[in-house]
Amino acid sequence: MITYALYFGFACIAIAQLLAMVRLIIGPDVGDRILALDTMSINTVALIVLLGLAGGSQIYFEAALIIAMLGFVSTVAYARFVLRGDIIE
Amino acid sequence: MxxxxxxxxxxxxxVIGGAFVLVGSIGLIKLRNPMSRLHAPTKAGTLGVGSILIASVIYSFAYGEGSLHELLIMIFLFVTAxxxxxxxxxxxxxxxxxxxxLPKPPADTDWATKHTHARDNGQVGGQIGDQIGTDADTLS
Incomplete structure (x- = not known):
């Protein structure tokens, strides 16, 4: 049963990643693109955790944590660059 | 079985986590307003990822020694979202x-100085108001 639930989760997150990528491409404004990138990084965290579940190993945890941190930092940096024209003033 | x-x-x-993540991204695609698009994935995404991390925690307790590392990611996501x-x-x-x-500035008819001018000459106050109005129009 866990296997089918894992397949379902993989399919859902893959479709969600594709939809976020579509929004990243067609996004009418910069804010939508930043939002799509943020969503993609969060989806990537979920995907890596699912991969760790499927593989039954704890190695993927650090990768998920690092991607979560880098996603937040990149979102804030991008938003600040759009807002202020500079990241660290 | x-x-x-x-x-x-x-x-x-x-299943709950995957469904929430999918709903968040569908909202990111389907909604029309930029603020509505902001609403969809931030909440549904964190809830979906949180649910998947809870699944991972339960899995580690059921099939291994058990670990609460995943709560770190969950707390981090909940704080930074x-x-x-x-x-x-x-x-x-x-x-x-x-x-x-931007909305237009309101008409300047309530100035305290207008009444004093209006007492002297009925036209002056109106002229001042019109002048301020045009100034505001050129500034905006």
Whole structure:
């Protein structure tokens, strides 16, 4: 049963990643693109955790944590660059 | 074929998490307003990822020694999601509020000086008001 639930989760997150990528491409404004990138990084965290579940190993945890941190930092940096024209003033 | 309680809990958390992540991204595609698009993935995404991490925690307790590492990611995401959403909302406001969309300043008919001028000459107050109005129009 866990296997089918894992397949379902993989399919859902893959479709969600594709939809976020579509929004990243067609996004009418910069804010939508930043939002799509943020969503993609969060989806990537979920995907890596699912991969760790499927593989039954704890190695993927650090990768998920690092991607979560880098996603937040990149979102804030991008938003600040759009807002202020500079990241660290 | 029977399933243990842990299997059912893991599967339920996985299905709920996947459904939430999918709904968040569908909202990111389907909604029309930029602020509505901001609403969809920030909440559904964190809830979906949180559910999947809970599934991972239950899996580690059911099939291993058990670990609470995943709660670190969950706490981090729950703390940083409002911050990033706030920044993205600020970007939306910054890009969307153009000069033409701002509301016009109200007409200046209630000035305290108008009545004193109006007592001397009925036309002066109106002229001052018109002048201020045109100044505000050229400034905006």
């Amino acid at each position: 029977t399933y243990s309680l842990g299997d059912i809990a893991i599967s339920l958390a996985l 409002p911050v990033s959403a706030h920044f993205i909302a600020k970007v939306h406001i910054h890009r969307d509020q153009t000069e033409q969309k």
